[in-house]
Amino acid sequence: MPAGPVGELQVVGHRLPKLDAPQKVTGQIAYADDLRMSGLLEGAILRSPHPHARILSIDVSAAERLPGVRAVIHAGNVEQRRFGYGDDNLPLKGDKVRFIGDEVAAVAAVDEETARRALELIRVDYEVLPAVFDPFEALEDASPSIHDELPGVVGNVAMRWDFDDGDVDAAAARAAAIVEGMYSAPQAAPAPIETHVVIASFSPSGHLTVWSPVHMVFMYRKALADCLGLDWQNITVIQPPVGGSFGGKIDIDSHDFIAVMLARHARRPVRLVMTREEEFIGTRTRQPIHFRLRTGADAEGNLLFRDAEVVSDNGAYNAWGSHAMLVAMSTITSMYRVPNSRIRCAVVYTNKNYGGSVRGFGNPQATFAVEQQMEELADALGMDPMDLRLKNANQSGDVTPQGMKITSCGLSECLRIVREQSGWDQRRGTMRDRHRGLGAAAFIHVGGGARIYGSDGCGAIVKVDDSGQVTLISGSSELGQGSETALAMIVAEEMGVPIGSVQVVNSNTDIKPWDVGVHASRTTFVAGNAARLAAAAARDKLLATAAELLGAPPAELRIRNGMVEVAAEPDRRIDFARAVRRRLLREEGTVVMATAFYDPPTEHQDKEYRGNISAAYGFGAHVAEVEVDPGTGMVRLLNLWTAHDVGRAINPMSCEGQIEGGSAMGAGLALSEELVMFDGQIAAPNFHDYGMPTAVDVPRIVVNLVETVDPLGPFGAKGVGEAGIIPPPAAIANAIADATGIRPRAYPMRPWKVKQWIDSGERSHVVVAKGGLDDG
Amino acid sequence: MRIELRVNGDDYRREVEPDLTLLHFLRDVLGLTGTKWGCLTGDCGACTVLVDGEPVVSCLQLACQVRDREVTTVEGLETADGLDEVQAAFVSNGAAQCGFCTPGMIVAVEALLRSNPSPTEAQVRESLSGNLCRCTGYNKIVDAALQAARARLLATDIA
Numbered sequence: 001m002p003a004g005p006v007g008e009l010q011v012v013g014h015r016l017p018k019l020d021a022p023q024k025v026t027g028q029i030a031y032a033d034d035l036r037m038s039g040l041l042e043g044a045i046l047r048s049p050h051p052h053a054r055i056l057s058i059d060v061s062a063a064e065r066l067p068g069v070r071a072v073i074h075a076g077n078v079e080q081r082r083f084g085y086g087d088d089n090l091p092l093k094g095d096k097v098r099f100i101g102d103e104v105a106a107v108a109a110v111d112e113e114t115a116r117r118a119l120e121l122i123r124v125d126y127e128v129l130p131a132v133f134d135p136f137e138a139l140e141d142a143s144p145s146i147h148d149e150l151p152g153v154v155g156n157v158a159m160r161w162d163f164d165d166g167d168v169d170a171a172a173a174r175a176a177a178i179v180e181g182m183y184s185a186p187q188a189a190p191a192p193i194e195t196h197v198v199i200a201s202f203s204p205s206g207h208l209t210v211w212s213p214v215h216m217v218f219m220y221r222k223a224l225a226d227c228l229g230l231d232w233q234n235i236t237v238i239q240p241p242v243g244g245s246f247g248g249k250i251d252i253d254s255h256d257f258i259a260v261m262l263a264r265h266a267r268r269p270v271r272l273v274m275t276r277e278e279e280f281i282g283t284r285t286r287q288p289i290h291f292r293l294r295t296g297a298d299a300e301g302n303l304l305f306r307d308a309e310v311v312s313d314n315g316a317y318n319a320w321g322s323h324a325m326l327v328a329m330s331t332i333t334s335m336y337r338v339p340n341s342r343i344r345c346a347v348v349y350t351n352k353n354y355g356g357s358v359r360g361f362g363n364p365q366a367t368f369a370v371e372q373q374m375e376e377l378a379d380a381l382g383m384d385p386m387d388l389r390l391k392n393a394n395q396s397g398d399v400t401p402q403g404m405k406i407t408s409c410g411l412s413e414c415l416r417i418v419r420e421q422s423g424w425d426q427r428r429g430t431m432r433d434r435h436r437g438l439g440a441a442a443f444i445h446v447g448g449g450a451r452i453y454g455s456d457g458c459g460a461i462v463k464v465d466d467s468g469q470v471t472l473i474s475g476s477s478e479l480g481q482g483s484e485t486a487l488a489m490i491v492a493e494e495m496g497v498p499i500g501s502v503q504v505v506n507s508n509t510d511i512k513p514w515d516v517g518v519h520a521s522r523t524t525f526v527a528g529n530a531a532r533l534a535a536a537a538a539r540d541k542l543l544a545t546a547a548e549l550l551g552a553p554p555a556e557l558r559i560r561n562g563m564v565e566v567a568a569e570p571d572r573r574i575d576f577a578r579a580v581r582r583r584l585l586r587e588e589g590t591v592v593m594a595t596a597f598y599d600p601p602t603e604h605q606d607k608e609y610r611g612n613i614s615a616a617y618g619f620g621a622h623v624a625e626v627e628v629d630p631g632t633g634m635v636r637l638l639n640l641w642t643a644h645d646v647g648r649a650i651n652p653m654s655c656e657g658q659i660e661g662g663s664a665m666g667a668g669l670a671l672s673e674e675l676v677m678f679d680g681q682i683a684a685p686n687f688h689d690y691g692m693p694t695a696v697d698v699p700r701i702v703v704n705l706v707e708t709v710d711p712l713g714p715f716g717a718k719g720v721g722e723a724g725i726i727p728p729p730a731a732i733a734n735a736i737a738d739a740t741g742i743r744p745r746a747y748p749m750r751p752w753k754v755k756q757w758i759d760s761g762e763r764s765h766v767v768v769a770k771g772g773l774d775d776g
Numbered sequence: 777m778r779i780e781l782r783v784n785g786d787d788y789r790r791e792v793e794p795d796l797t798l799l800h801f802l803r804d805v806l807g808l809t810g811t812k813w814g815c816l817t818g819d820c821g822a823c824t825v826l827v828d829g830e831p832v833v834s835c836l837q838l839a840c841q842v843r844d845r846e847v848t849t850v851e852g853l854e855t856a857d858g859l860d861e862v863q864a865a866f867v868s869n870g871a872a873q874c875g876f877c878t879p880g881m882i883v884a885v886e887a888l889l890r891s892n893p894s895p896t897e898a899q900v901r902e903s904l905s906g907n908l909c910r911c912t913g914y915n916k917i918v919d920a921a922l923q924a925a926r927a928r929l930l931a932t933d934i935a
Contacts (some may be wrong), residue, residue: 015870017867017870018867018870018872018873018876019867021866021867021870021872021875022859022863022867023873023875024878025851025859025863025866025867025877025878025882026809026810026851026853026854026859026863026871026873027808027809027810027811027849027850027851027863028848029875030809031812031876033809033813033910034803036807106818171891175919191873192875192876192910193812193814193820193822193877193908193909193910194812194814194874195814224797241874241875242874243812243874243875243876244873244874244876244910244911245874246910249840261825275813275816276815276816276817276820277884408896411908457779476911479874480873480874480875480876480911482870517906520896527805653869653870654870656870656916657870657873657911657916660912660916661873661910661912661913663915664912664914665913686817686818686819687814687815687817687819687820687908690818692908692910693914694904694905694906694907694908694914695900695901695902695904695905695907695909695914695917695918696901696905697863698913698914698915700915701913701915707811763847
């Protein structure tokens, strides 16, 4: 649906509190662990203590005899099939375990204590196998083979992502400056405050209901059916309010299947609650990705090529984490105008907890490499990095080498805003004596859905009842990001009713129409367009009835503030609800209800990774200011200026919330967050040591919302959910480089590492091409 | 063992196991699920409640340790007029996103404002440094706390 003229907006563009906020500040809202139900058993999972081992035997007899135990399951006594991308995973492992935390057996008991005691009574004999944790070692011939059962997997390579555009070697031959370096991103955790919780219950007739804060709910239901041999018509999934996900709860995990299998065996409802330790060791992480990147430009600063060798360490199983390269690839080929690019990437299995689809999905990692090289290259060319960026910035109307069609692009404006606000031209390069520095980074990210599946669509139903209450039933769900409120605002705007008249129902697969799910920053764009279409259709039905009552044709009517009025004579008007009742309460009356399904006009990438996968792309730029203590290596983030092209801010306060929250997560990635691992064992799976930023670590974040009014977005809006997290690691690394002269090669840039770099004088590797510049 | 205590103004008498935490007492015995947990190790602050006006992480406190004392949870903050100043400021500033840290965060702000009715921004940040939030980046929470402090001072002045 085109944005169309928006005229004077009544609701959209206003700073409105989230609809669910009052329930959240009073403690009334019930998350999954707050649900109470009769006969509920508590489940617990026995996890592998070995990173790689063959399971020789499992003896559960003592556990089964423990009073209070209602079910003990393992691969030997359940029906289950493989799941996950490439069918490389099994809920309860039968042959081998592949990381510390892999699921081996599970118990349901009358209470948690009994369930945990029963786990201790399960005897598993393992044959410990050599394990591999380094993805580069995993690629060597001598490496242990992690998925020897999968015929297609050779040398632990789970997937390849290779891309060629133009002629990189020819471009390199005419480059005036080329920079080259290794850049590494660590294993990190989404770490929502609410851990994973799942409740499974079968009715006497065999109907399964699952309560889970998952956000790709229809795929979740299908995966449950496929893996467990259930009839998917006989499964209802209810999504309780989500206590944070950030991609951690997007997908189906082994424990979801295990809860259902326990409920089936025990013939009682079962709840599985991950402890914080399990959340760190046994749920999806952000995959470490290692980039060897080269970027070259001519003497005028026109980018000529990017050349990348990439190893993505996705751990023991693929899940969707193997597809983080889809996004990382788009940043390497399409962040700025790059006429030639080459990518050779292997996604590698290692004996570690595996990667998932965590906020930003490969993009913070890739941007860390790409945007540091923009500043290294600018230095090598003797240019200002902002000038280099502006010279090569993507523009509206561009089609990138991967076929991404950029319909609206505020990148240059975003760069100019943060340049101005940070005092870039006056301050960068002048504060080293005070150990302070400025660094920038920009981003490109999908902002209009992402066609990964057969459809990228979302369904919507809008109904109006006899009171005038408008209900949007959306396929898409709320994660806390405020999408529910944004959708209600879109409906209110389209129908001309106050926001208080709109409610949203979105959490039950029996009720809501199909949707791909909440991912890829797609909800406001895709679910928003669906909601707007349904609202417009419902409004038109209402106007047809109002036209009868007002004696004026529908085209001359408008709805404002809940009143239908003749546009030219606003005194001729009737209450919105009266028109609804007029339509309903008569012979052959009808309800005011309309449905819509919006699938963006996009295409799958072909086998060469070309195709316009999103209907719009989001852009933005950050500048970070840091202070580095040269004695300790401690980096303090002093300021962060951000500018984001959001198309249009449906709810500016929520947009700020996404950008501020994402930026804080990005700062955590940059400076402190890491799952430190020794021989496959996560050293400290707890909040105390993980390094999540607190209120004293996050500075004031300046947020600028740049509105380019996308031609296809609802009221011009584009996605913003993931954007904030993408630039900070790169921007902060660049700021450290400005403050110290060292070039960070990996994050998190923890004090001991920064100190080591300062002491060893780590510098940018500038390769000077023929006829080029002096060695910088 | 038998304990008596007051929670949100109501008096309770209950038989509890000696190792039952205050968190589980509130959630499982009294059914007050407004108090959340995120770690059970005292690191995230989601389970913060007031005991005699002082903030404690209820996952590290035993129920039997609060016998004869007064506990306030997020459910006990609303006034006859509805949301109290801190809750209202959290709503209007967009300080609650997923909302899971919100009860503990609000109780921590309440504790601060009771001891320091006019905190500086730095004091707000310091006093909230034991409460993790993954959604907001904290700035809107800090704004809400400062706004609640101003609102409360104004209300006191008028009274």
